[in-house]
Amino acid sequence: MSQAPKYQRILLKLSGEALMGEDSYGINRATIDRIVQEIKDVVDLGVQVAIVIGGGNIFRGVAPAAAGMDRATADYMGMLATVMNAMALQDAMRHAGVVSRVQSALTIQQVAEPYVRGKAIRYLEENKVVIFGAGTGNPFFTTDTAAALRGMEVGADIVLKATKVDGVYTDDPKKNPDAVRYHTVTFDEAIGRNLKVMDATAFALCRDQKMNICVFSIFKQGGLKRVVLGEDEGTLVHC
Numbered sequence: 001m002s003q004a005p006k007y008q009r010i011l012l013k014l015s016g017e018a019l020m021g022e023d024s025y026g027i028n029r030a031t032i033d034r035i036v037q038e039i040k041d042v043v044d045l046g047v048q049v050a051i052v053i054g055g056g057n058i059f060r061g062v063a064p065a066a067a068g069m070d071r072a073t074a075d076y077m078g079m080l081a082t083v084m085n086a087m088a089l090q091d092a093m094r095h096a097g098v099v100s101r102v103q104s105a106l107t108i109q110q111v112a113e114p115y116v117r118g119k120a121i122r123y124l125e126e127n128k129v130v131i132f133g134a135g136t137g138n139p140f141f142t143t144d145t146a147a148a149l150r151g152m153e154v155g156a157d158i159v160l161k162a163t164k165v166d167g168v169y170t171d172d173p174k175k176n177p178d179a180v181r182y183h184t185v186t187f188d189e190a191i192g193r194n195l196k197v198m199d200a201t202a203f204a205l206c207r208d209q210k211m212n213i214c215v216f217s218i219f220k221q222g223g224l225k226r227v228v229l230g231e232d233e234g235t236l237v238h239c
């Protein structure tokens with residue numbers, strides 16, 4: 001049976017924490033290799049994949065480690081952390097035979113090419129994975145917002161937010177065994193029920209621009225592929 005993807009071009013938001021595995025910080029090699037395998041599975045379906053990677057496993061502007069620092073300085077450090085993750089992800093992809101390019105919102109030309117929208121789109125058309133580092137390039141933002149922004153800029157069909165939990169629940173599933181997953185929810189319902197989907201800026205941007213979001217777990221084997229095939233996986237937030 002041929003499997004036709006529901007989405008031709010996706011923007012995948014990976015948090016920095018996703019790369020930590022069971023470690024308390026940094027990048028866990030086995031974990032990153034597993035994530036790359038999940039990505040390869042959808043690239044092999046012919047899906048064009050753009051990725052925004054976070055940096056929380058290394059540095060977060062609002063974290064205690066940054067307490068007492070000038071916020072903008074801490075945020076620039078956070079953005080540099082995302083570039084390190086982007087490089088690690090590209091390296092792991094190369095080992096797995098997945099061709100990718102890193103584009104950074106901050107100019108660090110020795111390690112990554114600068115973000116150029118048209119070039120990013122061309123890479124996607126060539127079926128190269130594009131990894132966006134340095135978030136939006138601006139302090140006081142998050143990589144969730146970068147994901148929403150880049151998703152719109154490259155014309156992605158959907159923003160996929162990879163988390164540890166396989167969707168949005170009625171309550172915290174770790175604390176409440178009766179919590180149930182929302183299969184689909186509208187933007188307005190998510191607001192009305194005070195559901196945490198993405199940070200407020202990213203959520204507002206997606207809602208305004210009618211960019212659907214799917215929250216799913218990157219740790220469930222085949223989860224990303226099921227989302228891309230339009231199966232009942234994660235929570236689809238739609239207009």
Ligand code: UDP
Pocket residue numbers: 014015016017053054055056057059060061062074075076077078079081082134135136137138139140141142143144146
């Ligand atoms: N950051 C920023 N502007 C951006 C994106 C990120 O200043 O556009 C900084 C911010 O300090 C943030 C850190 O980079 O805390 C890491 O990003 P984020 O917390 O979004 O990573 P994640 O939680 O996804 O690992």
